[in-house]
Amino acid sequence: MTTLETVLGFVIAIVLGELVAVLMVYSRSLEKTMYPIILFAQAIPKIAIAPLFVVWLGFGLEPRIWVAVLMAFFPIVVSGMAGHRSVDPEILELTSTMGANPFKTFLKVRLPASLPQLFSGLKVAATLAVTGAVVGEFVGANDGLGYVILQANGNIDTAMLFAALIIMSVLGILLFAIIQVAEWFLVPWQASRRTGGASTNG
Numbered sequence: 001m002t003t004l005e006t007v008l009g010f011v012i013a014i015v016l017g018e019l020v021a022v023l024m025v026y027s028r029s030l031e032k033t034m035y036p037i038i039l040f041a042q043a044i045p046k047i048a049i050a051p052l053f054v055v056w057l058g059f060g061l062e063p064r065i066w067v068a069v070l071m072a073f074f075p076i077v078v079s080g081m082a083g084h085r086s087v088d089p090e091i092l093e094l095t096s097t098m099g100a101n102p103f104k105t106f107l108k109v110r111l112p113a114s115l116p117q118l119f120s121g122l123k124v125a126a127t128l129a130v131t132g133a134v135v136g137e138f139v140g141a142n143d144g145l146g147y148v149i150l151q152a153n154g155n156i157d158t159a160m161l162f163a164a165l166i167i168m169s170v171l172g173i174l175l176f177a178i179i180q181v182a183e184w185f186l187v188p189w190q191a192s193r194r195t196g197g198a199s200t201n202g
Contacts, residue, residue: 001144003171005061005133009068010175013125016069017076018118022106024077025084042074046132050139064136064144071132072125079121083114119183126175130168 020038024031046067053063087110095105137146145164152161 001061002130002133002137002146002168005064005136005144006068006129006171006175008061009065009133010072010126010129012065013069013072013076013129014122017073017121017125018080021077021080021084025081025110026102038074038077041070046071046135047138050136053136054139063139064133064146067136068129068132071135072129075121075124075128076118077121079117079119079124080114083117084110086117087113115183115187119179119187122179123176126179127172130172130175134168 020034024034049070050063050067053066057063057066091109092105095109100108134144134146134149137144138150145168148164149161151157152164
């Protein structure tokens with residue numbers, strides 16, 4: 001159950017985070033409006049927000065998924081914005097001179113250039129999504145790793161507690177590894193640069 005909540009929350013966070021990042025990069029006024037709100041939401045402890053999701057959405061998967069979304073959202077937005085703004089302005093001017101429309105410029109120039117930084121944010125967000133799903137289970141679940149951790153604490157069952165924490169860690173590591181593999185396929189120039197740097201240092 002925790003795995004499903006983590007994956008769904010992570011995917012939703014990627015879609016929403018990248019969308020918000022793009023909108024804020026293209027609109028300064030929108031950035032000035034939304035960025036303080038995002039920072040404010042990030043500063044609030046998620047364990048304090050989780051009960052509100054239970055009140056609004058009821059018991060079930062939804063509140064746990066949205067806590068995972070909230071945990072993973074911020075690093076995706078920040079890395080996405082940094083990536084889109086890392087494009088050389090001269091390249092953007094060149095594409096404009098050659099008659100490329102904004103969508104084509106985004107698809108062919110901005111998005112590929114933003115991928116290295118975006119993947120860095122995704123790696124951080126993956127582990128946070130696991131934490132978010134477990135936090136959501138603390139307040140509104142009768143299954144999942146969060147529920148197991150609460151039960152182990154209540155029963156002072158150290159073995160069960162450590163087993164749940166290990167599974168939680170393994171889940172985060174697996175998500176991180178999947179993103180690492182996706183980065184090697186989608187950003188091969190970044191991967192080759194790292195390989196070249198490692199061989200040079202060696």
